Amino acid sequence: MVAWNRDESHLPAALRGLRLPLVGSPMFIVSGPELVIAQCKAGIIGSFPALNAREAEGEPPLLEIWLQQINDELDRHNQENPDRPAAPFAVNQIVHRSNVRLERDLEICNRYKVPIWITSLGARVEVNEAAHDCGGIVLHDIINNTFAKKAIDKGADGLIAVAAGAGGHAGPQSPFALIREIREWFDGPLLLSGAIATGEALLAACALGADFGYAGSPFIATTEANAQAEYKEMIVTSGAEDIVTSSLFTGVSGNYLKPSITAAGMDAENLPSADASSMNFGSGSSKPKAWKEIWGSGQGIGAIDKVMDTAELVDGIERAFLEVGARLANEFST
Template identity: 75%
Template sequence: MLPPILQKLRIPVVGSPMFIVSGPELVIAQCKAGIVGSFPALNARERDGEPAMLDIWLTRIAEELDRHNQANPDRPAAPFAVNQIVHRSNARLDRDIEICHRHKVPIWITSLGARVEVNEAAHDCGGIALHDIINNAFARKAVEKGADGLIAVAAGAGGHAGPQSPFALIQEIRDWFDGPLLLSGAIATGRAVLAAQVMGADLAYIGSPFIATVEAHADPAYKRMICDSGAMDIVTSSLFTGVSGNYLAPSIRAAGMDPDRLDRADAETMNFSDASAKPKAWSQIWGAGQGIGAVRDVVPAGALVDRLAAEYDAARAAVPRD
């Protein structure tokens, strides 16, 4: 059974946190539209000596959602989530945990490592902790360390995608885990959201379609490339971060490289000490998942959620019933 905080969403969708792309504007728009909005804590950056931007962002999100709820008591906003990169190179982790704890962030999403103390901090302020994993072994470790729910990142997902079929991954996890389970991987339509539930997931975890939204912190050319590309334009490579991820081939070509002849990099090269997972020379190499063939226009995030909701309702109505 889902925890209460995830039970009253307009549709069973969490907007996934995207490096650089996700900020307060997108999160607020997603939450107002009725799905969970999220952002990586590391996206909130400030110069030395300036107030913590994460503190400023969380204050803004909470205040704007509170104003929305007061004005729309019959249509309250969905909760929001903050993603913590739990990697040894993330020098900000302890500070960001303290800020999120102080703001009582309702949903914590952890990536690249499961840490007991992060889950405990989430629970101590009344939140829940979801951990993203790419295989069943990592799923078991995350639950053992106190995660309340799991995000199964399957083949075809944007960012640091796993190699396994969603059918296999969800099946293996559901053999032993009956808690909250989200699925990530090429989900870009309401029909796909329903399919994720039929497979055994509780909610869909959607990222790439939200890159092509008005509120996303993405280069206009990036948004346009999402709209103009499809599954065949996605390349899987470990070169850019040290961990296997999915990227837009046209952006790799624009950087002067052949997407079919990329070197590999080791996970030891991953470094979040400066809030960046790749060198500046690769800053215009853009990630995306295989579901982008369903994205054709740059639209407000609310309009995208409207489309997903209409498709989801239509798909449910079309399912044969005895």
């Protein structure tokens, strides 16, 4: 088996030397300290939305507690495993006008020197400056080339191309088209989201020109994920045909599990649309509580056949990534 070895000179230090070119994407509710720590220990970048850390009124900021927990646990792991250090972690900031916590959360992440900041739903110069002030880098998620250029113009260091097939607020474009258009002008860090659930898909993302894959849905069905058992089981038993695209639940087009929509008493094949003006992150999510069990997912879940530990999932992705890479290298050898 060939080793994975690439030129990373164009990447910031925080993105170099990973076991695999893979980032675990931040998922509402699902991503918490346990999953992030497990992902980082497994050698990939783990992340969580800052808004997942919600404390009761009068309690200290839970975001601070989570950041301290993650830093302490990863430091302990690195001291005990100097030959197998953990990957860095990332925090996702929802940069939407309805996120009333944004300023507070930026200050906390700056103070804790979060190494990687993921920004969504708006590119703002002051957010990028807050990250750079503490030595962090910013990866901004986009769904088309126009938004990509705006993000870089406002100071983002890298891009997350959210293509068709991704979970949550997925973009409509093919990854073949989106990555190629961005690479025509941008040579910095580029991640690809959209059905990245296997080592083969990860290798394909790299072949297209992405530096990393960006995967969320496979990690829902892990023991460390903060998801209901029914949600995890639905990931295991569903496939691409079970994904429905709708704007009803948040006001923006997103991908959801059809069985969860049916269980809520709705006709998944005939959902009405909603306007983007209905999006509101004041409660931590743009999705109303009435639809809290409408579960998001990307199209790659057909590859997931059981609930497993994060370490086991990453092992399987790495095995296929290296095996298929070796086979292709042999086929192209002269």
